Amino acid sequence: MSEPRADDLRRIRDAQVGDDGMAAPGCPPAEAWWDAWRGDITDADFARLVEHSAACAACARASRVAADLVRAFEPERFRGARRQGAAVWRQHVVWAAAAVLAVGFAGLTIRSYLQRPGAEVMRTQESAGPRSLLDESQPLSRREATLRWTAGPAGSSYGVVVTDESLRPMASAQGLTVPEYRIPAEALAPLPKGARLAWQVETILPDGRRLPSLTFFASLE
Amino acid sequence: MGSDEEIERLRGPVLAAVRRACPLRLRGLAEDMVQDVLLRLVEARRKEWGSRPFPPSYLYRAAYNAVVDEMRRRRHDRERPAGEEDLDQRAHGKPSPDREAEGREIGAGLRGCLEGLVPPRRQAVTLFLDGLSVAEAAASLGWTFKRTSHLVYRGLADLRVCLASKGLAPGPSGGAGEGPR
Numbered sequence: 001m002s003e004p005r006a007d008d009l010r011r012i013r014d015a016q017v018g019d020d021g022m023a024a025p026g027c028p029p030a031e032a033w034w035d036a037w038r039g040d041i042t043d044a045d046f047a048r049l050v051e052h053s054a055a056c057a058a059c060a061r062a063s064r065v066a067a068d069l070v071r072a073f074e075p076e077r078f079r080g081a082r083r084q085g086a087a088v089w090r091q092h093v094v095w096a097a098a099a100v101l102a103v104g105f106a107g108l109t110i111r112s113y114l115q116r117p118g119a120e121v122m123r124t125q126e127s128a129g130p131r132s133l134l135d136e137s138q139p140l141s142r143r144e145a146t147l148r149w150t151a152g153p154a155g156s157s158y159g160v161v162v163t164d165e166s167l168r169p170m171a172s173a174q175g176l177t178v179p180e181y182r183i184p185a186e187a188l189a190p191l192p193k194g195a196r197l198a199w200q201v202e203t204i205l206p207d208g209r210r211l212p213s214l215t216f217f218a219s220l221e
Numbered sequence: 222m223g224s225d226e227e228i229e230r231l232r233g234p235v236l237a238a239v240r241r242a243c244p245l246r247l248r249g250l251a252e253d254m255v256q257d258v259l260l261r262l263v264e265a266r267r268k269e270w271g272s273r274p275f276p277p278s279y280l281y282r283a284a285y286n287a288v289v290d291e292m293r294r295r296r297h298d299r300e301r302p303a304g305e306e307d308l309d310q311r312a313h314g315k316p317s318p319d320r321e322a323e324g325r326e327i328g329a330g331l332r333g334c335l336e337g338l339v340p341p342r343r344q345a346v347t348l349f350l351d352g353l354s355v356a357e358a359a360a361s362l363g364w365t366f367k368r369t370s371h372l373v374y375r376g377l378a379d380l381r382v383c384l385a386s387k388g389l390a391p392g393p394s395g396g397a398g399e400g401p402r
Contacts, residue, residue, distance in 0.1 A: 003355055004370075006377050009331070013350040016328030017242070023293065030289040034282055043363035047344055050362075054335045054347040062289050064242040064351055069288070072234035073281040080357030 016057055023058040033059070033066035039079040046079070129213040130158070130179065130203050139221035140197070145183040147199055149213065152179070155206035162199045164191060188220060195220045228262050231284050235259070241352070243292050254295060258287040327389050334383035338376055345369050346376035 023030075028049060036046050053060040071078045130149040134140075147160065158176040162183055163169050171187040181201075191197075197218045203211040235258055239251045247254070262283055335343055348358040359369035 004349070004374055004377055006350065009377065009380060010350050010352070012327050012331045014241075016331055017351070030286065031282075034285050037361075047340075047362060050344045050347050051340065053351075054343050055332060058293075060347075060351060061242045061292065065238045065288050065292075066285055067351070067353070068238035068241060069234060069281060069285050072237070073231075073284075074278070079361045080353055081360060 017060040017064065023062075024056070027056060027059050028052065030062045030066075033063045034070065036063070037066045037070040037079050038074065038077045129211040130201050131213065132216040134216070134218060136217055136219075139194070139219045140183075141221055142185060142188050145185075145188055145218075145220070146180055147183065147201070147216075147218070148180045149201050150179065152203035152205060152211065157204045158201055159204065160199060160201045162187070162197055164195065164197060170197070191220055193220065228259055228266070228280070231262070231280070232259060235284055235288060239288055239292065243295075247292070247295050250295065254288070254291050257291055258284060261287045261291075327384075330384055330387045330389040331380070334380050334387070337383060338379055342372045342376035342379060345372035346380065349373045349377075 032041075032049060035041055036049050041049075049059075049063070053063045067078075067080070071080070075081060130152065133148040133150065140146075147162070149158075152158075157174075158179060158181075159172070159174040160176065160181045161169060161172045162181075170191075171183050173181055179201075183197075197220065198215050199218065200215045201213045203213075205211065232255060236251060236255045239254055239258075240248060243251060243254065262280065265283065335347065338346065344362060345358055345364075348361060349355065353361065355370045355373055356366055358373065359366045362369065364372075
């Protein structure tokens with residue numbers, strides 16, 4: 001999208017800023033504009049100043065002088081330039097936060113799927129539950145997509161749930177007697193190359209206690 | 222920046238800023254205003270700083286404060302006496318009373334229309350009309366370029382509709398003119 005053309009409206013604004021009004025008692029001090037354009041105030045405070053300058057010609061004048069001079073003298077501090085990356089950075093943070101939430105949600109989903117009412121669950125540190133024996137950097141073969149994890153004490157059984165990246169359950173198994181699970185090929189068929197999987201396993205100890213794992217991830221070749 | 226010669230180097234940017242921001246009726250005095258600002262800086266240097274160099278940030282800030290003070294002082298001086306018209310004003314093409322009244326009406330209309338915009342559009346448009354590019358406005362507000370561009374376009378369209386509804390549709394020499402592209 002190209003820069004909009006609004007020379008006429010800019011001229012009107014120029015005339016308004018140039019001719020209307022004196023600074024009023026409620027106006028921010030002139031120095032506030034200098035700080036604003038040097039990026040020394042928050043976005044929210046800056047927005048408030050802009051709101052004020054929209055209706056206050058005297059402050060709009062001060063703002064223009066400050067913007068012009070900061071741009072000329074300290075271009076590396078100029079708010080309109082140096083914070084260019086901030087919005088992008090903030091977007092990345094939002095995406096990262098969303099990813100963290102998604103991972104957390106995946107964990108909760110899988111965990112709730114595995115836990116039956118009334119069962120005692122041992123909620124301890126990472127070491128308490130089974131750990132993946134897969135190298136997450138190595139993609140899973142579609143023909144031999146086998147998940148493996150650390151074994152519990154003799155007599156333990158295992159339950160496992162596998163979801164796709166959108167947290168839709170794809171496969172599950174209960175009562176496994178060996179610490180591994182081969183994902184059925186038909187469950188993987190709809191997934192594209194490189195698709196990510198999330199999986200969680202639960203060890204059921206001989207005395208009935210349950211040890212859920214963390215959520216693990218794998219990608220398909 | 223440590224010498225009067227270096228202070229003199231402020232002249233260009235300060236003059237440009239003054240010309241863009243100072244009241245129309247004082248624009249012909251911009252050179253004088255800048256000279257006064259630079260003299261104030263030299264004086265401050267002599268009194269307070271001696272031979273010590275100005276930290277650049279101090280100098281820039283001082284220049285800004287001096288410009289704003291000077292603009293306010295001169296404006297105040299001009300607004301008190303009626304009929305004290307400066308020859309400089311005539312020399313620099315002061316508009317006719319009718320033209321001036323029309324300009325004030327349009328300016329007031331623009332302000333009213335700006336106030337009627339929703340805040341995000343108002344903020345984006347205000348910065349844009351004050352001379353920032355869309356990219357600079359986006360960076361200043363901490364928004365994405367796409368969002369800011371959208372707000373500017375929509376805000377400008379709103380302004381034009383609003384001005385037209387007030388019967389203010391000035392032409393190319395100063396009017397609301399064409400829609401955003």
